[in-house]
Each structure stands twice: as structure tokens, then as C-alpha cells.
Amino acid sequence: MKHATLVVVFAFLLLSCGTKKRTTYSKNASSEVVKSDKANKDYTKFPFPEDAKKFTYISTSTIEEYLDTFSQIAQFEMKAYGIPASITLAQGILESGYGTGTLTMKTNNHFGIKCHDGWNGEFEYHDDDEKGECFRKYNHPMYSFRDHSIFLSSRARYASLFELRRDDYKAWAKGLKKAGYATDKSYPQKLISFIERYELYKYDKEVISEGYLVQAEPKEYDYKKYIVQKGDTLYSISRTYFISVDELMKLNDMNSSNLSIGQELTIKSERVK
Structure with a gap:
């Protein structure tokens, strides 16, 4: 897939202590321009406020206040x-209790993301x-919004989401559940309910109206053979080649996840243009 270069300018003005004003983001003389392409998807390269070097919890007491504070970053x-901004906001509202949840107040973790392998932060x-x-x-x-x-964008299990239309929040909500983001069977319905009740789709429309892609460009793939080595599992192979375990099994007509040393597997990888 072609990766369009998008320029995003971050200049953050924090909420004053005890106030409930919206956090704003605007371009000024000291703003740092960062290209948001595949080689630079690292939130530490964006100019966060000086206060972000220490733990800073921003209080919100209602859903409306949460949206007023975080809609622009979404x-x-x-x-x-x-x-879609609507999906990010709905997940944030649900996972963080619109910023009032115990975990969120202790960690600024608005999306319930667990440590997982490779996490080196606090x-x-x-x-x-x-x-x-x-x-x-x-x-x-x-930092939580960027992470x-x-x-989502760096894990194979969520790759299919990025082939959906950016304005199809229902498909994204269902796709997140299917990919295993949450164990709650009603997770998609909860997200959709928040989006429709608070008209979160309007934030998607604003972005799209600025000329950003509604539909991702079709991906092209290369297929090659992989010989199973000692210690390989379907999961380890899927992570190496950014393909879900389910898709790997379908490609190879597998009914079981069992592997044998020397077994030949077909691997699909996105073609680099």
C-alpha cells in the first residue's frame, strides 16, 4: 500500500490547573513539524508539553467534557x-470511564492496553x-492516544481494519471485537452506541472533509515459502511476517496449529512499492 506522507503539527496548550477549558492544538513559531510516515511513527518524536515529562493527569467529569478535551487529538x-476519530473516542470513553476510571487516573491509560511483550515503559x-x-x-x-x-497499526491481527472505509465506524467496531481487542461480546454495540448518541462520527467527517483518504488503497502482496524451524509457532511466524494466525492457517489449509520442523508454509507479505 502506498503510504501518503501526512504532515501533522502538534503544539499543545495544557489545561490550566482547576479549569475545564478545552485543550487546544495550534501552529505557532515554536511548533515542530513531524512527517507522519511509516519510518517515523514514534510518539516520542512529537513535541509534547514540558509538563508531559512528569506524570500529568487531566481531570474530566462528564463525557461531554472528555470529548471537549480529547476530540482534537483523536x-x-x-x-x-x-x-477513525469516532472509534478512538468511543474506545477512550468506554475503556477509561471517560477519564474517571481508577486505572486511568493512576496510569493515564485511556484504552486498557496491557503491557504485552516488548513494552519497556512504566x-x-x-x-x-x-x-x-x-x-x-x-x-x-x-502518549496514551499515540500508543x-x-x-493497532503495528499488529498483524488488526491489519484488516485498515482496509475498511474511514467513515464506517460500525465495521471498525465489529472488526475490533473480531480481532480480539476485547472479550466483551457486546463491545461493538457499546462503541456504536456511544458514537451515535454523542454524534462522534462528526469528527470523522471533519477530517475527511480536509481531503484525507476515506478508503485505503488496495494492498498488493507477495507470496513466498517458509520452512519451519525448531522453536517456531504459528504465533511467532505471524508476528515476524505481520499476518494473523487465522490468515496463516487459511493460506495453508491448516485445521490445526501444530507445526513440524521442515514443514513448508506459504507466507503472504505486503508488497513494498
């Missing part, structure tokens, strides 16, 4: 990564599906 993320233990699970911790909420974008 739109920035949509421009940079293609995730963390906090919190009871969720199981007791004492490890969750990512951020100094500032903005959410990176989390």
Missing part, C-alpha cells in the same frame, strides 16, 4: 494513522480479566 491520530498492576494484570502507564494522556494508534 482527529490528529486519524490523520496520521487512519483510525507500568501498573491492576485487576482486570485476571488479578494483578500489567498495564502500560504514561506520563500524559496524549493506541501505534498498537
Whole structure:
């Protein structure tokens, strides 16, 4: 897929202590311009506020206040990564209790993202599906929004989402559940309910009206053979080649996840143009 170069300017004005004004983002003389292409998808390269170097919790007490505070950053993320702002906001409202949840207040984690392999940042233990699970911790909420974008766009299991229309929030909500983002069977319905009740789709329309892609360009793939080595699992292979386990099994007509050393597998990878 061709990766269009999108220029996103971040200049953050934090909420004054004790006030409820919207956090604004505007271009000024000190703004740093960062190209949001595939080689530069790293939230640490964006100019976050000085206060973001220490733990900064921004209080919101209603859903309306949450939207007023974070809707613009969700739109920035949509421009940079293609995730509908409506989906990001609905997930944030649901996962963080619109910023009032215990975990969110302790960690600035607005999306319930667990540590997972490879996380080297700060963390906090919190009871969720199981007791004492490890969750990512951020100094500032903005880092949580950026990590959410990176989390979805860099994992093979969510790749199919990025072939959906950017204005099809229902398909994105259902796709997140299908890809395993949440165990709650009613997760898609909850997201859709928030989006429609609070008209979150209007934030998607604003971004699209600025000329950003509504539909991702069709991907082209290359197919090659892979010989199973000692210690390989379908999961490890899927992570290496950015393909979901389900798709890997379908490509190879597999009814079981069992592998044998020397077994030949067909691997599909996105063609680099």
C-alpha cells in the first residue's frame, strides 16, 4: 500500500490547573513539524508539553467534557494513522470511564492496553480479566492516544481494519471485537452506541472533509515459502511476517496449529512499492 506522507503539527496548550477549558492544538513559531510516515511513527518524536515529562493527569467529569478535551487529538491520530476519530473516542470513553476510571487516573491509560511483550515503559498492576494484570502507564494522556494508534497499526491481527472505509465506524467496531481487542461480546454495540448518541462520527467527517483518504488503497502482496524451524509457532511466524494466525492457517489449509520442523508454509507479505 502506498503510504501518503501526512504532515501533522502538534503544539499543545495544557489545561490550566482547576479549569475545564478545552485543550487546544495550534501552529505557532515554536511548533515542530513531524512527517507522519511509516519510518517515523514514534510518539516520542512529537513535541509534547514540558509538563508531559512528569506524570500529568487531566481531570474530566462528564463525557461531554472528555470529548471537549480529547476530540482534537483523536482527529490528529486519524490523520496520521487512519483510525477513525469516532472509534478512538468511543474506545477512550468506554475503556477509561471517560477519564474517571481508577486505572486511568493512576496510569493515564485511556484504552486498557496491557503491557504485552516488548513494552519497556512504566507500568501498573491492576485487576482486570485476571488479578494483578500489567498495564502500560504514561506520563500524559496524549502518549496514551499515540500508543493506541501505534498498537493497532503495528499488529498483524488488526491489519484488516485498515482496509475498511474511514467513515464506517460500525465495521471498525465489529472488526475490533473480531480481532480480539476485547472479550466483551457486546463491545461493538457499546462503541456504536456511544458514537451515535454523542454524534462522534462528526469528527470523522471533519477530517475527511480536509481531503484525507476515506478508503485505503488496495494492498498488493507477495507470496513466498517458509520452512519451519525448531522453536517456531504459528504465533511467532505471524508476528515476524505481520499476518494473523487465522490468515496463516487459511493460506495453508491448516485445521490445526501444530507445526513440524521442515514443514513448508506459504507466507503472504505486503508488497513494498
